[in-house]
Amino acid sequence: MGRNVAIVGTGHSKFGNRYDVNIPELAWEAIKQALDEAGVDQKDIDFASFSNVGGWSSEPLPALVVLEYAGLTPKATYRVEAACASGSAAIKAAHDAVASGQADIAIAIGVEKMNESPTPTVIEFIGRAGNYFWEFQNFGLTFPGYYALYATAYMDKYGATEEDLCRVAVKNHYYASLNPKAQFTKPITMEMCMNSRYIAWPLKLFDCSPITDGAAAVILASEEVAKKLTDSPVWIESIGVASGTSNLSKRQGFLSLEAAVEAANMAYKKAGLNREEIVKHIDVAEVHDCFTIAEILAYEDLGFAKRGEGYKLLREEQTHKDGLIPVNLSGGLKAKGHPLGATGISMAVDLTRQLQGRVEKGRQATIVNGRALAHNIGGTGHYAYVTLYNLSKPRTR
Amino acid sequence: MGRNVAIVGTGHSKFGNRYDVNIPELAWEAIKQALDEAGVDQKDIDFASFSNVGGWSSEPLPALVVLEYAGLTPKATYRVEAACASGSAAIKAAHDAVASGQADIAIAIGVEKMNESPTPTVIEFIGRAGNYFWEFQNFGLTFPGYYALYATAYMDKYGATEEDLCRVAVKNHYYASLNPKAQFTKPITMEMCMNSRYIAWPLKLFDCSPITDGAAAVILASEEVAKKLTDSPVWIESIGVASGTSNLSKRQGFLSLEAAVEAANMAYKKAGLNREEIVKHIDVAEVHDCFTIAEILAYEDLGFAKRGEGYKLLREEQTHKDGLIPVNLSGGLKAKGHPLGATGISMAVDLTRQLQGRVEKGRQATIVNGRALAHNIGGTGHYAYVTLYNLSKPRTR
Numbered sequence: 001m002g003r004n005v006a007i008v009g010t011g012h013s014k015f016g017n018r019y020d021v022n023i024p025e026l027a028w029e030a031i032k033q034a035l036d037e038a039g040v041d042q043k044d045i046d047f048a049s050f051s052n053v054g055g056w057s058s059e060p061l062p063a064l065v066v067l068e069y070a071g072l073t074p075k076a077t078y079r080v081e082a083a084c085a086s087g088s089a090a091i092k093a094a095h096d097a098v099a100s101g102q103a104d105i106a107i108a109i110g111v112e113k114m115n116e117s118p119t120p121t122v123i124e125f126i127g128r129a130g131n132y133f134w135e136f137q138n139f140g141l142t143f144p145g146y147y148a149l150y151a152t153a154y155m156d157k158y159g160a161t162e163e164d165l166c167r168v169a170v171k172n173h174y175y176a177s178l179n180p181k182a183q184f185t186k187p188i189t190m191e192m193c194m195n196s197r198y199i200a201w202p203l204k205l206f207d208c209s210p211i212t213d214g215a216a217a218v219i220l221a222s223e224e225v226a227k228k229l230t231d232s233p234v235w236i237e238s239i240g241v242a243s244g245t246s247n248l249s250k251r252q253g254f255l256s257l258e259a260a261v262e263a264a265n266m267a268y269k270k271a272g273l274n275r276e277e278i279v280k281h282i283d284v285a286e287v288h289d290c291f292t293i294a295e296i297l298a299y300e301d302l303g304f305a306k307r308g309e310g311y312k313l314l315r316e317e318q319t320h321k322d323g324l325i326p327v328n329l330s331g332g333l334k335a336k337g338h339p340l341g342a343t344g345i346s347m348a349v350d351l352t353r354q355l356q357g358r359v360e361k362g363r364q365a366t367i368v369n370g371r372a373l374a375h376n377i378g379g380t381g382h383y384a385y386v387t388l389y390n391l392s393k394p395r396t397r
Numbered sequence: 398m399g400r401n402v403a404i405v406g407t408g409h410s411k412f413g414n415r416y417d418v419n420i421p422e423l424a425w426e427a428i429k430q431a432l433d434e435a436g437v438d439q440k441d442i443d444f445a446s447f448s449n450v451g452g453w454s455s456e457p458l459p460a461l462v463v464l465e466y467a468g469l470t471p472k473a474t475y476r477v478e479a480a481c482a483s484g485s486a487a488i489k490a491a492h493d494a495v496a497s498g499q500a501d502i503a504i505a506i507g508v509e510k511m512n513e514s515p516t517p518t519v520i521e522f523i524g525r526a527g528n529y530f531w532e533f534q535n536f537g538l539t540f541p542g543y544y545a546l547y548a549t550a551y552m553d554k555y556g557a558t559e560e561d562l563c564r565v566a567v568k569n570h571y572y573a574s575l576n577p578k579a580q581f582t583k584p585i586t587m588e589m590c591m592n593s594r595y596i597a598w599p600l601k602l603f604d605c606s607p608i609t610d611g612a613a614a615v616i617l618a619s620e621e622v623a624k625k626l627t628d629s630p631v632w633i634e635s636i637g638v639a640s641g642t643s644n645l646s647k648r649q650g651f652l653s654l655e656a657a658v659e660a661a662n663m664a665y666k667k668a669g670l671n672r673e674e675i676v677k678h679i680d681v682a683e684v685h686d687c688f689t690i691a692e693i694l695a696y697e698d699l700g701f702a703k704r705g706e707g708y709k710l711l712r713e714e715q716t717h718k719d720g721l722i723p724v725n726l727s728g729g730l731k732a733k734g735h736p737l738g739a740t741g742i743s744m745a746v747d748l749t750r751q752l753q754g755r756v757e758k759g760r761q762a763t764i765v766n767g768r769a770l771a772h773n774i775g776g777t778g779h780y781a782y783v784t785l786y787n788l789s790k791p792r793t794r
Contacts, residue, residue: 002399002497047638060452061480064643064779074659076638077780078479078486083458089475093490100399100496102636239499241473246461262471382461383474
């Protein structure tokens with residue numbers, strides 16, 4: 001139906017406290033790298049989707065400011081926002097532009113400077129991304145509190161422990177220590193995690209992703225153009241997208257993000273994959289571990305584990321590099337960092353490089369199927385994007 | 398290349414001071430009408446693009462909140478922002494989703510409540526949408542000031558007068574008085590306009606568009622689906638998009654918005670139209686008259702008039718209903734109102750109804766070619782979208 005679309009270039013800035021650069025400079029680090037990898041020039045780009053949540057920023061509408069700094073004017077652009085899933089939404093926007101024939105080459109750019117937040121603080125702002133009127137304003141819930149509700153319900157129902165949550169943190173900090181672009185560069189121990197202070201019981205400091213500055217970019221091209229640019233394109237095989245209620249009091253329960261299940265099933269269906277045996281088809285995944293409990297929920301929402309058994313994958317190290325289904329070998333949001341608008345694009349960058357076998361040795365997955373999965377959530381399941389990347393060209397579209 | 402895409406339903410709220418409703422309620426007025434016109438149900442929609450600038454709003458990430466209120470969860474969505482051109486950008490996003498085969502039916506929703514602005518004021522916020530760091534912060538320029546630079550340069554070079562600017566206001570207020578959805582419902586006289594107080598010389602109160610609350614929505618469908626839903630689809634014939642510098646000090650001059658020329662030429666080229674005789678091909682246009690001078694610049698940027706002769710069209714009433722090329726028969730941003738995120742979609746709604754011959758009699762254009770044009774600008778030409786709508790199915794895509 002639409003045209004095939006491939007990733008032909010990727011770029012990724014160092015994540016962390018980036019007081020050394022402003023927003024356009026930070027974005028440029030990723031854009032420059034992506035242009036160089038793709039071997040294209042700014043003039044070759046037809047369309048740029050720009051992912052940024054901002055809101056706390058003094059530059060409230062930064063899309064054009066970044067585009068201009070990067071030499072991409074007079075090209076077409078708009079900003080895309082779907083809370084913490086904005087990056088994946090921007091990839092969908094760029095994908096659709098290429099697949100529909102509106103563009104031959106498009107770039108998706110994500111950037112966020114969260115450490116420059118004035119009043120209202122970034123924590124308050126993110127809290128408003130929940131259900132503002134009812135839950136944020138009346139009950140003062142912010143995101144650690146939202147996810148603590150999920151963690152509590154999950155532990156109560158299935159017998160998972162605080163140690164199980166910390167297993168996610170220890171794993172992801174370990175892989176971050178091997179990723180030079182990550183915010184946190186040192187491994188942590190189980191003891192450090194378990195002894196860290198509570199933020200919202202049962203979530204402790206090391207259960208939470210940090211406040212991060214960072215940028216990432218991917219260049220997408222139509223099949224015809226991709227073949228000219230590279231011998232190792234990574235194809236966008238399918239995109240699943242869904243939304244869910246913003247109101248936690250309206251949810252069926254706190255054991256699953258319903259939108260994530262919906263998005264996963266849509267992505268699997270489009271790719272002709274059977275959910276029941278999905279781990280057999282995927283070599284490596286990046287999932288939205290904004291809090292450690294979120295990674296465990298993701299295992300189950302994606303079908304990597306049965307309901308109530310996600311935490312057992314961790315006990316058996318099945319989501320480590322050499323396990324059944326390696327997850328967050330980049331360090332994840334948890335330890336690579338979570339610069340909101342850049343996060344989904346960072347997932348695409350790392351998975352592209354994983355499929356092409358060119359990440360650091362200690363965190364390189366074994367590529368058998370040639371397929372990778374990105375799971376990117378906005379809010380507490382308000383928005384869910386599941387994207388499948390493949391070394392082989394999709395058979396049908 | 399991509400699939401054909403048609404508008405199959407339109408919705409438009411009353412524009413004005415809408416203290417009577419909150420954002421989701423305001424959006425629903427437009428969404429409900431669009432669903433009813435298209436004869437579809439929420440469950441039939443595959444994708445929703447949501448246009449909103451917000452920034453001053455207590456609900457900073459409203460896409461999901463509106464989607465949920467409108468019964469559109471768990472459908473796919475993201476927010477689109479391109480400053481005051483956000484509405485047209487959302488139409489492009491929905492168009493690309495349908496044209497690429499990612500969706501069969503999509504809705505583009507635009508909503509803005511500008512009158513609820515707390516601190517920073519909406520004027521300050523919009524000012525930041527210019528070049529924040531240099532021009533807003535250092536020189537205190539806000540939008541009336543930006544466009545006053547253009548007005549001054551234009552009057553100086555071509556001999557246009559303040560009366561010519563007021564001719565735009567008088568025309569657009571007249572047509573707004575015939576449009577029950579418009580913010581301003583009474584015609585004004587040349588004397589009223591000329592005697593109104595200066596905001597930024599030579600722009601007076603009646604040269605400026607107002608602060609507006611409002612919503613608009615269009616439902617788009619693939620050719621196959623559109624044929625089942627309606628006998629009178631309006632096709633999206635082509636979309637031209639470009640961007641330009643945010644920094645006025647870097648512009649070549651103040652007599653044209655370069656991005657608008659670029660976008661127009663792209664739209665004309667895709668539709669196979671000759672710019673030199675463009676007025677022969679278009680029955681009616683909506684242009685971005687955020688200030689009266691902007692409408693005159695648009696005439697020239699779009700090729701409706703030669704350089705320096707745009708204001709003469711007004712003197713000869715050639716952009717009135719029965720003139721050579723009727724412009725802003727809805728009342729335009731100037732008098733229908735300018736709720737930022739809704740504006741581009743409001744243009745699409747009114748042009749669809751114009752082409753279908755169903756607007757109020759006194760402002761109904763004569764439809765000969767079956768083609769309409771929307772010109773939507775973000776910032777002072779930072780973003781430019783020119784979209785052609787056609788009663789006939791495009792020959793080639």
